[in-house]
Amino acid sequence: MTGVKLYEELKGIRGKDGYPDKELEEYLVNKIFPKTALELTLGLSNVTAGFYGFALKHVGQQCGWDKVDSISKSVFRELGQLKTKELHESGIEIPKDTRALAVVFIAAVYNASPEYNFEFQKYTPEETIMRILGASRYFRIARKLGIEAHISWPVLVPFFEGIAQQTGIECKVEIETRKLEDDGRCDCLARFTLI
Known part of the structure; x- marks a missing residue:
């Protein structure tokens, strides 16, 4: 298979490109x-991870390594808030309980985090438990750049705390990391419990 098929599907965007000749195109x-x-999708995922990793590396080098974690947390909290707003604006009904965190996470996975998979162990208004596995592109790039510590x-x-804040849900967010390997492979258990 060549890139021609996907290229044709994306003609609405790529059709505006201008090449010096048909042969080069x-x-x-x-x-x-x-x-x-x-x-x-995986290529775009790697670019997203690169922006995250290189930005934090430069923050550490120029502003001090003690600033990196708080900036990472702020970015992810605001991403959780942004994803919640986008989902709400698209007309998707977001539950007003612990299930909201899972619904917004799934929307983010479908749209921008292809390397994550999920399994529900519990899905109730009072408590939602999900297993998150696959690969963390963020850990992979941080490890590659030597900034993971x-x-x-x-x-x-x-990210989940940002979702809760945006939806006004008071819940406890706990994530147990069962596996987190150098290449980003991970297995986590996320638990969201109403307070």
């Missing part, structure tokens, strides 16, 4: 353009 599409939606893991804790 065909060459680049066949050699470089992602061949599948999965390849495209300056960040609290898992970074999803403030």
Whole structure:
């Protein structure tokens, strides 16, 4: 399979590109353009991780390593708030209890975090328990850059706290990390309990 099929599907965006000649366009599409939606999504995921990792690395180098964790937490908290707002604005009904954290997380996984999978162990208004597994692109890049010791893991804790804040839900967010490997492979148990 070549990148031509996906390229054709994205003509609405890529159709505005201007090449010096058709030969170069065909060459680049066949050699470089992602061949599948999965390849495209994982490539974008790596770019997202790169922005996170390199930004924190430069914060540490220029402002001090003691600033890195608080900035990471702030970014993830605000991402949780943003994802909640976006989901609400799209007309999706968000429960007003612990299930909201899971629903917003799933929306984020579907749209921007392809390397995570989830399994529900409990899904009630009072308590939601999910197993999150797959790969943490954020840990993978932090490890690669040698900055992981300056960040609290898992970074999803403030993300979920941001969801709770945005929805006005008072709940306890706990994440037990069962596995977190150098390549980002992870297995976590997230528990959200009404206070």
